[in-house]
Amino acid sequence: MKTTLRRIMLAAIIAVFLLGFLFPNPHPHFWWQKIPVFDIFFGFFGSIGLIVFAKWLGHNWLLKDKDYYNHD
C-alpha cells in the first residue's frame, strides 16, 4: 500500500515536471516565472524550510509550558 502510494506520487511529480515544460508561463513578470519547474523546487524547499524554521522558532522561543499563563 505504502509503496504503491509512493509510486503514484513519484509518477505524478514526474508528470507535473514534464507538463511544466509543455505549458510555460506565457506572461512571466519575474525571471523565476520563466523557469518551467520553478514551483517544484519552491514547493519542496519552501515546505521543508517552513517546517524547519517554524519548529526551530517554536523550540527556542515561542513554545512555552501549557501553564504559562495560569496566573491570570
Place this chain on the structure above:
Amino acid sequence: MINIPPAFIYIIGALLIPLVRVRRLQQSLALLIPIFAMTMLLRMPQGVYWQVQFLDYELILGRVDRLSLLFAYIFVIISFISMVYAIHIKEMGQHVFAYLYVGSTLGVVFAGDLFSLFFFWEVMAAASVFLIWYNKTPASLKAGFRYAMVHLFGGAILLGGIVMQVSTTGSIAFTPFDLSTLSAKFILFGFLINAAVPPLHAWLPDAYPEGTITGSVFMTAFTTKSAVYVLARGFAGTELLIWLGAIMTLYGVIYAVIEKDIRRLLAYHIVSQVGYMVCAVGLGTEMAINGAGAHAFCHIIYKAVLFMGMGSVIYVTGRRNILDLKGRNLYKKMPITLVLYMVGAFSISAVPLFNGFVSKTMIVAAAGYDHRPVIELMLHLASVGTFLSVGLKLPWGVWFGKSDGTEDEIADVKEPPLNMRFGMGLGALLCIITGIFPQTLYKLLPYEVHFHPYAPSHVVASLQLLLLTLAGFCLYTNKLMAGKKSISLDTDWFYRVFGYSILLFCTYPLNRLRNLIQTAFANKTKAIAILSKHPYALLEIVWYALIGQEKSMSELVQPPYEEKNYRIPVGIGVCASLIFLFLYALIYMRVAG
C-alpha cells in the same frame, strides 16, 4: 421593496427569536431571516438609501454598490449556512447574539457615514463576545474579556479618529481617507485591529478557539472580513497595507506549523488568509480589489467549512488537541466529516477546481502585475504553508496519524448530527461550485474581471507547488507532528504578562506609595485642623521652642469640648424648678392670704 435596511432584518429577527416559544417555529424563524434578507438584497438596486437626519448630520444606512453588495451577499449566505449548522442548539441566546452580530456587520457594510459605521462596529464587538462566553468555561470567560477589551480599545481609537475627522473636515461621509492626516491614522489603526494585522492580531487566535463550536463558525466570517471591506473602502492603494498583508500571510503560516490546538491552528490561518486580502487592498489596482473581494467571498465559505469540520470533531470527541486525536483512526468513524473538511482544506490550499484557486491566484497575479517580486514570493510561500498545515498536517493528525500505542480509544464516536453535516455540505458545495464555475463569483466583483485562473500554465504551476509540498510533508511528517502540549507565545503576551505585571505593580508597590503619601497628608491636615481650633497654641509652640522646652501639640492644645463633661444633669434643672414653684406658691399664698 420593504423599506428596511438589511441590518435591521437581522437585529429585529434576533429580538423576535426569544418571543417565539415553540422550538420548531423558533428554528424556522432563525432560518427564514437570512432567506428574507437575501431576497431583499437581490431586489435592492444600487444607490443610496435610508438617509436619516441626526443632529446636524445625515446618516446613510444604505450605501449600495457592487462592493457593499458583494460582501453583503456572502455575509447573508454564510449566516444561513452557519445557522443550519447551529440549529440544534437549544440555547436561543446563542442564536440571538449570532444574529445581532450578523446584523451589525451588515450595518457596517452598508454604512455610508462614519457615525453609523462606528455604532454598528461596536455592536459587532459586543454581540460577538457572547459567542465566546456561551462556551461557559473559565478559559472562554477570560478569553472573552480579553477579546472585549481589545475591541473596545480599537473602538475607542476609531471613535477618536472619527471625531478628529469630523471636527477638521466637517463631514461624516465615509469616503477614502488621506493617510497624511492624524485622524486617518487613528481610523486605520481601529480598522487594523479588527483585520487582525500583526502585532494587533492576538485577540483572534486567543478568542476563536475558545468560542462555542457553532459560535466560532459565525465569528470566522464577520469581524475580519468586514474590516477588509472598510479597508478597501477607506484605504485602497495604501503602500503600508501591502507589506503588512504579506507579513500577515507568513506570520499565520509559521504559527500554524507549530500549533497543536485544532481550532487555534485554523485561527492562525485566518490571519494568514486575511493577509492576502489586506495586501490586495494595499495594492489597490482594479484586479487587486477584485481579488480581495473574491478571496473574502471564498475564504468566508471555506473557513466556515473548516471550522465546522473541526467543531464537529470537538463536538463528538470532546478533544481539541492533535496530540489527543492522532492515531485514533477517526477516519473510519467520521468519514463524511473528513470528506467535507477536505473540500474546505483543498479550497484554502488553492487546489484547482476548488474556490481558493480562483481567488487567491488573482491576488498573487495582481502582485505580479504590479511588479512586486518580494510580495509575490511571500504570498507564494504562504500558499505552500497553507497546504502544509490545513491541507496535510491537520487532517493527518486528526483523522489518521501514527499510533504510538499509548493512546486511549475514543468511545462512541460517530458523525455529528444531521444538521451539522448538512451545514458543512452546503458550504463544501459552494466551494466546489465557485471553484469550477468562477464566473458565478466574478460576475459579482466590483470591477470587470480579466483574469483566467484555469490557464494551463497556471494549473500546472499550482499542481507542481502542491505536489512537492506534499512530498516535503511526507519527508518531515514525524518532525511536524512531534511535540507536547504547549502554548505558543504571541503578542497577547504584552497584555497577559507585561500588562499583568503592570497591574501587579499598581496593586502593590504603587498602592503602598499612595497609602504612605495619603497618610502623611492626612496627619498634616489633622494637625492644621487642631491648630486652627486653637490658633494661640502656635504662639505657645514658638515660645516653648525659644525657651528650649519640648512640648507636644497635644499637651498645648486643650482637649476638645466634651459635652458630657460640662452638661448639667436634667435632675438639677427639675429640682431647681420645683424649688422655684414651691417658693412661688409660698409667696402667692402669703400675698393672697
